[in-house]
Amino acid sequence: MQLKDIALKNLQRRKSKMLFLVFGMVFGIATIVSLFTLTTAMEKSVNKRIQEAGLKLVVVPKTDTASFSVGGIPVVSGVSYNTKDLAAGTVDEIRSVQNADKIKVVAPKVMGTAIVSGKRALLVGVDFPAELEIKSWWEITGSKPQNSGQAMLGSNVAAKIGVSVGQTVDVNGRKLTVAGILHETGRDEDGIVFVHLKTAQEILDKGGKYSFVEITTVKDDAVAASLSGEIAQKLPDSRIRIVKEAAEARQELVERFGKFSLVVSLVMVVVAALIITTTMMASVNERTREIGIFRAIGFRKTHITRIILMEASIVSGISGILGYLAGMGLALVVAPLFDSFKLAVSWNPFLGAAVLSGAIILGVLASLYPASKAAKLDPAEALRFI
Amino acid sequence: MSLITVNDAKKIYNGGEGEVVALGGVTFAVEEGEFISLMGPSGSGKSTLLTMLGAMNPPTLGQVIIDDIDIYSLPAEKRADFRSEYLGFVFQQFQLVPYLTALENIMLPLAITGISNREQAEMASRVLEKVGLGGKGGRLPNQLSGGEQERVAIARAIVNEPPILFADEPTGALDSKNSEEIMNLFKELNQEGQTIIMVTHNPEFLSYVKRAIFIRDGVLDEKHHEKKMAV
Numbered sequence: 057m058q059l060k061d062i063a064l065k066n067l068q069r070r071k072s073k074m075l076f077l078v079f080g081m082v083f084g085i086a087t088i089v090s091l092f093t094l095t096t097a098m099e100k101s102v103n104k105r106i107q108e109a110g111l112k113l114v115v116v117p118k119t120d121t122a123s124f125s126v127g128g129i130p131v132v133s134g135v136s137y138n139t140k141d142l143a144a145g146t147v148d149e150i151r152s153v154q155n156a157d158k159i160k161v162v163a164p165k166v167m168g169t170a171i172v173s174g175k176r177a178l179l180v181g182v183d184f185p186a187e188l189e190i191k192s193w194w195e196i197t198g199s200k201p202q203n204s205g206q207a208m209l210g211s212n213v214a215a216k217i218g219v220s221v222g223q224t225v226d227v228n229g230r231k232l233t234v235a236g237i238l239h240e241t242g243r244d245e246d247g248i249v250f251v252h253l254k255t256a257q258e259i260l261d262k263g264g265k266y267s268f269v270e271i272t273t274v275k276d277d278a279v280a281a282s283l284s285g286e287i288a289q290k291l292p293d294s295r296i297r298i299v300k301e302a303a304e305a306r307q308e309l310v311e312r313f314g315k316f317s318l319v320v321s322l323v324m325v326v327v328a329a330l331i332i333t334t335t336m337m338a339s340v341n342e343r344t345r346e347i348g349i350f351r352a353i354g355f356r357k358t359h360i361t362r363i364i365l366m367e368a369s370i371v372s373g374i375s376g377i378l379g380y381l382a383g384m385g386l387a388l389v390v391a392p393l394f395d396s397f398k399l400a401v402s403w404n405p406f407l408g409a410a411v412l413s414g415a416i417i418l419g420v421l422a423s424l425y426p427a428s429k430a431a432k433l434d435p436a437e438a439l440r441f442i
Numbered sequence: 443m444s445l446i447t448v449n450d451a452k453k454i455y456n457g458g459e460g461e462v463v464a465l466g467g468v469t470f471a472v473e474e475g476e477f478i479s480l481m482g483p484s485g486s487g488k489s490t491l492l493t494m495l496g497a498m499n500p501p502t503l504g505q506v507i508i509d510d511i512d513i514y515s516l517p518a519e520k521r522a523d524f525r526s527e528y529l530g531f532v533f534q535q536f537q538l539v540p541y542l543t544a545l546e547n548i549m550l551p552l553a554i555t556g557i558s559n560r561e562q563a564e565m566a567s568r569v570l571e572k573v574g575l576g577g578k579g580g581r582l583p584n585q586l587s588g589g590e591q592e593r594v595a596i597a598r599a600i601v602n603e604p605p606i607l608f609a610d611e612p613t614g615a616l617d618s619k620n621s622e623e624i625m626n627l628f629k630e631l632n633q634e635g636q637t638i639i640m641v642t643h644n645p646e647f648l649s650y651v652k653r654a655i656f657i658r659d660g661v662l663d664e665k666h667h668e669k670k671m672a673v
Contacts, residue, residue: 057542057549057562069541349537352498353551353598354526356519436499439533 059359063366066343073335074371080331081375081415082382084324089383089411091317094390097399098310105192105306111280112190112299115150115269115287117142141166142294144264150271153286158279161189163270166253168260170228173217178248179227181256184208190272194245197221198236204255206235212246227251228259325418332422336368340430347430348438357431364427365420372419376412383411443510444471445605445637446495451504453490453660464490466660467504472639474605477632479648480641482657488641489610491657495639496529496608497521509605526554530599532609536591538583544594545570545579551602569597573627589620596627600636607631609640613647625650 067074117140147164150156163186170179184200198221201208207225209217214237217225224231227249238245257263271287273280277298284296340347347360384403391399453465465487472478482488493499494506498521500514507513513524530551538547548566549559557565570579573593583591592612599607609628613621621644629650632638640651648654656663 057546057553057559059553061546061559062542062550062553065541065546345537346539349531349533349539350550351522352496352525352531352533354522354524354529355554356522358519359554434498436493436496439493439498 059362060366063363063370066339066363067367067370070339073339077331077335077371078375078378081328081372081419082379084328085375085379085411085415086382086386088321088324089380089407090386090390091320092407093384093387093401093404094394094399095310095314095317096404097387097391097401098313098394101399102307102310111273111275111277113271113273113280113284113287114297114299115142115146115271115291115294116297117268118293118295140293141262141265141267142269142291146266146269146291146294149290150269150287153283153290155279155283155286158273158276158283160272160274161186161270163187163190163272164253164266165268165270166256166260166262166265167267168256168262170249170259172213172227172249173219173225175213175217177213177216179256179259180248180250181253181260182250183253184250187250190270191245194241195239196236197239198234201235201250201252204252205232206252207232208236208238208250209234210238210246210248210250211240213249225249230255230259329418329422332368332372332419333425336364336423336426337429339367340364340426343430344433344438347433348435351433351435352439360431360433361427364430365423368419368423368427369416372415373412375419376415377408379415380408380411445474445476445509446472446639447505447507448491448495449505449507451491451494451501451506453487453494453499454502463660465494465501468657468660468662469504470655470662472637474637475632475635476653477628477638477651478640479651479654480639480657481643481645481654482663486657487660488657490660492608492610492639492641496531497525526551526602528605530602530604530607532592532595532599532607532612534611535615536583536588536595538591538594538598540583543580543582544575544586544590544597547583547594548579548597548601550598555602565601566597569601570594572600573597587620588616589623592616592620592624593627596624596631600631605637607636607638609638611641611643613642613644 119140142164147162150162151159153159163183165187166181168179169176171177172179188194188200196208198208207227209219209225214220214234219225219234221234221237223234225234226232232251232255238250240246251259257265271283273283280298284298287296288294350360350363351357384401387401391401448468448470450467450469451465452463452467455462455464468487468491480488480491490499494501495508497506497508497513505512505514508524508528511524513521516524538544539550542550545563545566548569549562552562552565567576567579570576573596575590575593575597578586578590583594586594592615596609596612599609612628613624616624625647628638628640632652640647
């Protein structure tokens with residue numbers, strides 16, 4: 057019989073109470089683990105996307121705009137007139153800048169309205185390989201267009217026209233096969249008909265011209281700024297804007313989710329600590345006589361403290377392991393709900409070790425007061441209960 | 443040198459209704475190998491004296507010296523060690539730990555000695571045989587009769603061979619047949635050299651003890667003592 061045996065035997069005797077404590081702790085730990093795992097996975101996903109996408113520059117033609125006001129009250133503001141296109145050699149000019157090696161993707165586009173199978177729609181001509189590299193989150197039913205006779209439709213426009221993959225659409229009198237349909241993105245793409253750049257230029261009668269060019273660079277603000285300057289010099293008739301990638305907006309969302317998770321976790325820790333203290337306190341109160349006997353037969357205060365803290369450690373340790381497993385399970389179940397993040401939940405042994413030791417530390421800290429109360433029990437006083 | 447010397451031990455409690463004198467100056471000595479009965483009516487101070495002798499209840503004044511050690515000059519944790527080494531307790535109502543088997547209950551005082559579980563089990567089995575419960579070590583207290591539980595309690599008190607054994611109303615919860623058997627067990631232990639101090643109400647047990655100490659209103663009742671011993 058050693059002190060640990062006494063602790064274990066007592067836990068076995070108080071199965072239902074200890075199971076309640078374990079359940080409470082597992083609930084708290086599982087919540088913390090799943091929130092932490094999801095937040096970490098989201099951060100990874102967003103950072104990866106930012107890293108992959110880099111910074112984006114958008115080159116657009118200089119457009120004259122006019123504002124008109126009467127008596128200081130704006131009546132007309134920012135109305136474009138004299139809309140131009142980027143000249144035919146624009147892409148070559150961009151590729152010839154000094155820092156061209158810092159450019160990852162150049163994705164030129166031409167756009168205009170067209171009548172698509174009887175309905176007016178926005179037609180955008182793109183360089184598909186470049187476009188798909190930039191829009192890594194696009195999901196397509198069917199496939200990307202392989203030749204100039206094919207098109208890819210946004211989900212809304214496809215539904216509006218009533219076509220599916222493999223069918224033909226009429227774009228300003230030109231027959232194109234629908235190679236793929238974009239899954240709904242909730243953005244402008246949903247209403248666009250994408251075709252090959254050349255096809256669009258022909259349909260829109262904009263031979264060799266571009267409406268705007270998207271450029272992605274390595275993720276370095278200084279590089280993006282210097283590239284922007286160089287391109288502006290080369291293309292005096294254009295304006296260049298550095299665009300924040302959608303992923304960066306998501307980063308803010310993830311940060312907010314992280315803060316929310318932290319608050320929830322802190323609340324869980326406090327609640328778990330209170331449950332542990334209350335349960336252990338009740339256990340000590342129930343065992344007044346027993347502890348009195350232990351003390352009377354020579355157990356030191358430290359022996360009593362060790363028994364109580366061992367019990368707390370065992371319960372917390374079990375809760376830590378189960379809580380980690382349950383939390384990871386929960387994260388794996390919940391992760392697909394954040395489908396746009398494409399979360400990869402990974403088993404992290406360090407997190408497991410941290411949860412286990414954290415749970416034990418919490419259990420021990422929360423049991424210090426009950427343990428000290430038990431140790432301070434005066435054996436003569438305790439024996440009066442006999 | 444006596445094994446136990448109690449020098450003018452007083453215990454005064456400060457309660458809500460002022461001072462309560464539980465022990466009003468008690469002096470006596472116990473020699474090694476004695477079997478003493480501590481007798482007196484309820485509230486006479488028997489339990490206070492027993493816990494005081496048991497190194498759990500410091501006197502307000504006076505001394506308790508056991509084996510030449512002034513036990514209340516020791517720090518509290520050292521006094522716990524002293525209890526473990528010198529004293530065995532048989533509590534009222536057996537006070538076995540309900541979730542431990544008979545053998546485990548007996549091993550309990552050894553849990554803090556650093557002795558291996560195997561050796562503890564051997565020691566406990568020997569004592570279990572001695573109290574006549576060989577083969578019942580695996581039973582939980584609620585699977586044993588009152589007399590058997592008392593035997594386990596006695597076995598627990600003597601497993602580490604303490605020089606002094608205290609028993610508080612050891613037969614209080616037993617019928618007369620079992621009480622007699624338990625008293626015979628105490629007598630046997632005493633005959634083997636065990637010093638025993640037993641608190642009891644029952645004057646019938648005077649025949650088993652070598653000496654009785656009567657206590658009334660917190661002081662020794664010498665007259666009663668003589669009368670009873672004459673009986």
